[in-house]
Amino acid sequence: MTRSPVDGVRVLAFDTFGTVTDWFTGISGAVRATIPGLDAGAFAREWRRRYGPILARVESGEIGWRRLDDLQTETLHEVADQFGVALTEAASTSLVRAWRTIPGWPDAAPGIRRLKGRFVVCALSNGTVALLTDMARHNGFDWDFVGGSDLWGHYKPARETYCGLAALFEVEPAEVMMVATHQGDLDAARSFGLRTAFVERPLEWGGEEKDDTGSADNDVHATDLCDLADQLGC
Template identity: 50%
Template sequence: MAAPADLAGVQVLAFDIFGTVVDWHGSIVRELQELYPEVDGDAFARAWRAGYQPAMARVRSGELGWTRIDELHRLILDQILPPFGLAHLDEAARRHLNRVWHRLDPWPDSVAGLTRLKARYTLCTLSNGNLGLLTNMAKRAGLPWDCVLSAEVFRAYKPDPATYLGVANVFDLAPAQVMLVAAHHDDLAGARACGLRTAYIERPLEFGAGHPKEVAPRPGNDLHCASLLALADRLGC
């Protein structure tokens, strides 16, 4: 099977990571159950993630200077520990827990899907996660990236155009030769506004089985797929 004719020019697939390639919610819940079984892992994971956009907004507004996601995750963590009864954690325990984001597990289809796609396309990350985090995650999870790119490289958080256009610039390509693959419509809309092609991946359990996410197709995306294996099918890999 060949890729759709109108996508024949795509050379690079850039991937959102949190929620698209790795299961942040399930991974955090599992680790909390092992370390602190008295804590509601589902609520803790969602509270931690809820602080993500507001923390990045502080950087975008200039309230904070450039701050990596590792440090933003730590700011959020320190805020949510007391309400969950974990204010007593010492520095070593806080640092270890904060690095759970480096240890996120891939969705079951991710490694096999990426491996198939890699046979035809150059694969890179395009995540707000910092370079060390993304590299450690890939090493542990076996994610076969050709290149690790991050908001850290461009000193801008998605959906800043500098991130999407930055990928095209890195590979000396036109924006339409890059496809963003993501499970978040706002991310895809930002990429589309910069001229990138877009593929939506359904991740209905991103926020856990108790909080299913609506994943119906929306106009504008070039592809809508149930998994990365389905994306490989659609692209003829």
């Protein structure tokens, strides 16, 4: 008998932005409503492109710990400058808050609910607990636990986040499976001993081609969260 890729897995840790929610639709919609007469999709993509680099500057120690909302406010102003837009304080606040109500992919809430029948299901995201709780309430995500970056004062792909979640649940890293649509997140998780499941989200960037399509190193490759539930026997 071959070993199932989920033998011993007890906790599923989900990336949120892109994996369970459609940030492109949510953020481009918010930009369109807030700043008329702009290529809202291009603005949303550019904002999102600045996300990884500024988090990496926190983890490198170049800048001290700051909550995601504060980092997103900074990158929002950079993008506004790039697009030649003057943002009011109210518009800035509203756009940063829009990340709390981006829509879930249609399969996300029902998929999470099915997977919860067999596994402990947690968000493991660079958002804060407050942001992720708003997102969950807005979309009906029935998390057992909301793992926000402010619990650890670190951003993925830092070890503290992945191993911190395993420690909270009193399990070994190999008993946790990271679920994400970003290979970098999964590669980091695997390097710390977690299992990995890649979820396809071809429309993550709003139809612009996505080169992140999942490596053969992942334990599971799923087309969406309902497919993941099928593959994990839920």
